[in-house]
Amino acid sequence: MSTSTKTYNQETDFSFNASDIEFSSGALRLVGPAYATTNPSFTTTATFSTEEIYTLLFSTTIAGSDSITGVLYRGTSPLYWDGSAWSTSDETYAQSSTVADLTTNISSLNDEEYNTYSFKGFLHSNDGSTTPALASIAFNYYDSISFLPVSSVRDFLEGYCVTSTILTADWIRKRRDNFIIPYAERLLGFDLAEENTITEYLSGKEREILMLSHKGVTELVSLEYVRGGDYDSSIGLGGVILIGDQGIIKSVSNISEGRSSTIFRKGTRNIKAVYKVGDVAVSADIEEALLYLLCEQLLGFLGARTGGGSLSVQGFTRNYGSRGKYQDIRNDLKRQAMGLLKKYISSVTGDI
Numbered sequence: 001m002s003t004s005t006k007t008y009n010q011e012t013d014f015s016f017n018a019s020d021i022e023f024s025s026g027a028l029r030l031v032g033p034a035y036a037t038t039n040p041s042f043t044t045t046a047t048f049s050t051e052e053i054y055t056l057l058f059s060t061t062i063a064g065s066d067s068i069t070g071v072l073y074r075g076t077s078p079l080y081w082d083g084s085a086w087s088t089s090d091e092t093y094a095q096s097s098t099v100a101d102l103t104t105n106i107s108s109l110n111d112e113e114y115n116t117y118s119f120k121g122f123l124h125s126n127d128g129s130t131t132p133a134l135a136s137i138a139f140n141y142y143d144s145i146s147f148l149p150v151s152s153v154r155d156f157l158e159g160y161c162v163t164s165t166i167l168t169a170d171w172i173r174k175r176r177d178n179f180i181i182p183y184a185e186r187l188l189g190f191d192l193a194e195e196n197t198i199t200e201y202l203s204g205k206e207r208e209i210l211m212l213s214h215k216g217v218t219e220l221v222s223l224e225y226v227r228g229g230d231y232d233s234s235i236g237l238g239g240v241i242l243i244g245d246q247g248i249i250k251s252v253s254n255i256s257e258g259r260s261s262t263i264f265r266k267g268t269r270n271i272k273a274v275y276k277v278g279d280v281a282v283s284a285d286i287e288e289a290l291l292y293l294l295c296e297q298l299l300g301f302l303g304a305r306t307g308g309g310s311l312s313v314q315g316f317t318r319n320y321g322s323r324g325k326y327q328d329i330r331n332d333l334k335r336q337a338m339g340l341l342k343k344y345i346s347s348v349t350g351d352i
Helices: 099-108 150-159 169-188 284-303 327-344
Strands: 003-008 014-016 021-024 027-030 041-044 048-050 053-061 067-074 077-081 086-088 115-124 133-142 196-202 209-211 217-227 230-234 240-243 248-251 271-277 310-313 316-319
Touching (some): 027 115
Antiparallel strands (some): 021 027, 067 077, 240 248
């Protein structure tokens, strides 16, 4: 599982009132020499998104009883460390956390959900004779997909009366990101976490249908004839219908009348199609299929450590023998997952 760092260390990284705070000599500091004692605030200008922040680092210079404190925003919720737990802040200096509390307790903030984060800080001068200085803030976090959070996996397993607390969030993420997602992408033929623009050369056969090698097409960008690898003529997109979930382009001469016209001239790889598949907003059925595949793997991990035995759900008891108590559930989950993914997987590629 890859990691990233979001660093705030330039003047443009912060928003502040220039009458109280300035960015000079590579750091945020109070405007002096008579420094404000009203705890002026600043905010970060950019956000980042993740399931887990694993470390938070500050580069500061603090004299005497001065301090730098802050409030962390998870989505639109302001949070601070109240001494024993993360609590909702009223966004004032009184309900902000010291740098020490932020760095020490950041790892306990994570709730296994995908969230967007930002930061609000306060520069506190104790008596107005000195100013604290903040050179940088660095959030180290795991690169996370925006779908299939760990919390949804735990909720699903609870529905089968399976306690998943033995599995750490990090273990579940690694299985999801390093095995399930790549496996699904190989089946589907495109990346799930981003939109893919695909260029494909198809052979016209004087029929009104072209079949793309991918299903789940979100947009047909262009369609044109080629001759000897060179551009020949464009095929108007207004004369075709995209059946995206099936990966089919159908020619129609008059859409209102629904009459087909054979416009795909015969040739070998003589039609260039550019189209898009996949998106950050993964469709609900793909996400559901991924959930089933991941839970199937997790149940296998748990079952291998429990052996045979009986599974009781709402008063129903069944003995599964030496294969493990979750084997039938695993088989069912995998069948359902493949059924959901089937419409996105091309059994035939090329053209018809």
